[in-house]
Amino acid sequence: MEDLSKPELIFLRPNKNENGQLHFMEEPTGIPFAVKRLFWLDSIAVGATRGVHAHREEMQVLVCLSGHVTASLEDLSGTKFSFELDSPSKALFIPSMIWTEFTFGKGTVLLGISDSQFSEEDYIRERNEFEAFQKKFAINSKTFSN
8 A cells, every 4th residue: 555645445355265254454464554443333224324524643444344334535635435345355444634424234334443542633523624624735735736
């Protein structure tokens, strides 16, 4: 993984045999940070949207252990990304300053792997605050390109 500014799928190779699949992560994992926190979401209503925020500094990798999740993401430049997480063999890297919205399918269990401890101050929960960062990014991008 070379560009830590863009969301990217990480494909995990499970060990398969006649008894099923074993999924695991160990060093080196393809996760571009040291793990400081794990969290998971379950029992979310079908069609419900979670996330709906960005992180100032925190980076995450998400793995859908069961069910499926549609990830709708947007970066500071306004570029939109969409990913389907429907297998524990797929992980999604999400860098900081990415607006996230996740729509949940039936029976979904979503595992989050983070590079930092929980901090409410790291969250951007209001869309208009994120859009203000996008405007600053656009101004700075124009300044550097001229």
